[in-house]
Amino acid sequence: MNFEIGWTGGVEGRTTVLSVIFLTLSIYVSSFSPVTSAIVVLLCVLRKADCLNALPLFLPFIGFFAVSSFFLGGLYHSGVMTLATIALLLSGVLVSSLPPSEFALSLSWIGVPESWAFQVALALRVFYVLKEDARHCFEAAKFEGKFPYLRAVKAFVSVSILRSVALAETLYCRGYSGKIPGVLKKPKVADYLFLVSSVLLLVFSTVWALNI
């Protein structure tokens, strides 16, 4: 199976981050209503079909929720919780379609301190490096006879520590002062439409929840 999570930069940061917050809140406020979850899934798919590519990554997680909720509340409960899990994951994964700097600048725009927001962007960049490191450690361990998994994990832990020291060194060398390079894009009509849809869904979910 070959799948990738990668940003394409097609969406605007602020509206996406706000929309993700509103969509997530809608699911929680409606107490995981299947209608709300289905609308969230539909909106996410319409907004950014790429996020579906990442879904296989979470299959074990979704499977775990489906099975555990079946034993806790039966088939219907399992279906509702699985749909809600998929909706939450898809709305979260929407963020991954943002360039890390756009995401960090958006976080900063909604009030997160700039240095914290940059560290999120840095973590997204380092995630790729560590993913490659993990792949290479597992490949290297294949050449060894006994306990290749354990050996790979040991190598990966050591490499991760060295990488983090090197990264700290780099930030020092480059005079890091917590500022995020880049500038926010201007939202397009599609960005506004997505934001309005998510606000409307939150309002309806809240009203519906209050009426019940």
Place this chain on the structure above:
Amino acid sequence: MRLVFEAGEEKVFLAGKTGCGKSTLLRTLNGLIPDFYGGKLRGVVSVYGRKGNPEDVYLVTQHPEEQIVCSTVLEEVAFSLVQRGVEWRDARRIAEDTLEKVNAYHLCERKTETLSDGEKQLVTVCSAIASESRCLAFDEPFAHLHPDLARKVLDILLSDERTVVVSEHRLGLSERFDRVHWMGGESAIGVNLTKENIETRDCLERKRLLVRAKNASIFRGRRQVVEGLDFEVFEGEIVAVTGLNGSGKTTLLRAIAGLEKSDGIEVHGKPFMSFQYPGYTLNSGTVGGEVPAELLKTFGLEKYADRHPHSLSSGERRILAALKALRGKIVLLDEPTAGLDETLRIAFISKLIRIVRESSRCAIIATHDSSIAKLCDFEICL
């Protein structure tokens, strides 16, 4: 030690044996030592009248992968300027101008994670040039580059109007610098070793074929990287794989090791690959756990037997990872000598060749180093 770099356009080449302190000196100039790593500093280090600091001295270290902190090339090159308070619009313009100056403008919008090693190195050099630092220091900037690309990067560095200090083992590049400063005394250069005078006991009665490529194609993911490759490697043979950055040297080794898809490659024996970054291969708690004591003794590493492999210097780790690959019948080494000084490099590789020949193994070495390629039985140029 007394060492003075002239402010302005002076270009200084720092030479010396592996472990003589070149990297330490550069880290002292930009304040990493003692401000970041701690340690004791005796005497005076004065950089434009102040103590060593990253504002005046921009340091580029050896691994470009560890130097890149942004997700696009443009942001990466503009990063240092933004940190110093330059507005994004101005920083972007300077970054674009710098990339254009080095004929790398086409990289502007690329994601940094998709760059090749050579391109990453080029981007780190551009970041240094775009910075407003008065002195640019480079710690082995050419270690992973093909000589042609190294010359191109060197042209860029030497055309800069600031003080440039480069620590490097490829002495052939030093001629164009204003001054060469030897650390720890001038090393024995021009080691005249050829493949004929590496003495081996000829213990092979009948040579067995270990690797054969017949009109072979190699794929990286779905993309075909190499096609129409023909070669045969027998027991006791040492082969160099050379070519430009991104030409498929590592991919060829990975294909022989069974890590990449290929057509037309036969492998008869257990392969063991040592990766370019030695940390991937080293996974035991001690150096002694990685390599037998006898082998450590042959290469002068026996004193480190009880130490953790990752506590060794970069060059020693590289040697250790290469020695570990001797566990296989087919020894695959990706840039085993990058970052080693000439004397150590030749001594290491000649011992390695001797062991490979005497033990009926074969070794396939991906390298940018022509002196290593000359010692091999034949060369596969990609």
